[in-house]
Amino acid sequence: MHQTLNEHIPVLLEAVLQYLNPQAGESYLDLTAGYGGHAQAILARTKQPMEATLVDRDANAIKALADFANQGATLLHRDFLSASEHIVAADQKFDIILADLGVSSPHLDNAERGFAFAQDGPLDMRMDQTQTLDATTVVNTYDAQDLERILREYGEEPRARTIAHAIVEARPIDTTQQLADIVRAVMPKSISNRSKTHPATRTFQALRIAVNDELELLRASLPLWTELLSKGGRLGVISFHSLEDRIVKQAFADVAGDRYDADLQLLTKRPVVASRQELVFNPRARSAKLRAVVKK
Ligand SMILES: C[S@@+](CC[C@H](N)C(=O)[O-])C[C@H]1O[C@@H](n2cnc3c(N)ncnc32)[C@H](O)[C@@H]1O
Known part of the structure; x- marks a missing residue:
């Protein structure tokens, strides 16, 4: 078929x-x-x-x-x-x-839902679009400690602290592409080049889990x-x-x-x-x- x-x-x-x-x-x-x-x-x-x-x-x-x-x-x-x-x-x-x-x-194929770093879209990530908390709010208003905890717990991201600080410094962040670029920029080149997965994979997973609880x-x-x-x-x-x-x-x-x-x-x-x-x-x-x- x-x-x-x-x-x-x-x-x-x-x-x-x-x-x-x-x-x-x-x-x-x-x-x-x-x-x-x-x-x-x-x-x-x-x-x-x-x-x-x-x-x-x-x-x-x-x-x-x-x-x-x-x-x-x-x-x-x-x-x-x-x-x-x-x-x-x-x-x-x-x-x-x-x-x-x-x-x-x-969800992943529609850029405007904001789940995917492969295509540019608004930072949304809500499965239920009637809920108020979205990824833009998390990324732009949570303090560095909370962001680090989210990245570590929900993304098992070893560079959680570095990424959390980079996010706080780069605010305001409005799009998936902006966020993916911020994460890529703080990853050691050896990791970005060696890994088959995008360096922002864990960050996106973590934010999605947090937004949707x-x-x-x-x-x-x-x-x-x-x-x-x-x-x-x-x-x-x-x-x-x-x-x-x-x-x-x-x-x-x-x-x-x-x-x-x-x-x-x-x-x-x-x-x-x-x-x-x-x-x-x-x-x-x-x-x-x-x-x-x-x-x-
Ligand atoms: C992997 S898809 C399911 C696909 C489905 N089994 C099929 O064959 O078409 C997961 C779906 O679960 C929904 N979902 C995820 N978490 C949920 C939750 N906590 N409560 C209700 N729906 C949820 C998502 O909106 C999404 O549509």
Whole structure:
């Protein structure tokens, strides 16, 4: 099938179908429905759009999911923590739950969303554009210490202090290109030349995580997701960097460890990663890791 650059290809789709094993008649909760790639494949098997709830914090994604709503699915334009709290309060359970974390291809491909250093755009990085905090505010108003902490904790950036001071000195900073240039300028030439990744990769990751409060939302949501599973229900989480994966691994170990009385059982002893074949047509799957549990 021909794929255009802007098309979102669902990552680890075969593995998701294998581990979550959707069956006709089952209910489905997609916590990061995006452009509906996984949802489409899963609903083709459950054949129960009325029993599906699709969540996304991005209004553009929710618009793109309108066809699912026309078939009876419930759409929730919320972050997945507040959506999960809402569903727990309604005492609803699901047979299949999926969270495919992070940004979507349209976020990265649209310069005006401000996620990518490859193209110039405003420093935005909000997944939910109704929220007030954006990357411009973080970069232009946080003090050097806070910026350093963000770069170190969320970007694991060894040069966090140098970059934080360079940012403070260069203010005001309005565009992704300006920020990328500031970071590149303070990186030793040996690193810029040797590394295959852009020297600003870690800085952009860190700011994105801070703007969207990604790790805290994930940490707080995981216990709710296991609570939302029906008996025999399967939960899969796809993460894209080690900070997220560590949180998922720990949460699953807490509830699905080797204890005989554990409520849940691990379906993936090790995280599932993309095959070489998948990487050829979907390079975004390079860092994807799927972990899954089943409720006993
Ligand atoms: C990797 S994409 C999902 C793609 C989707 N699985 C598909 O196949 O089309 C991640 C989506 O999750 C959304 N998202 C990320 N964090 C979120 C959160 N905390 N709450 C709700 N949605 C979130 C993003 O807006 C994005 O649309």
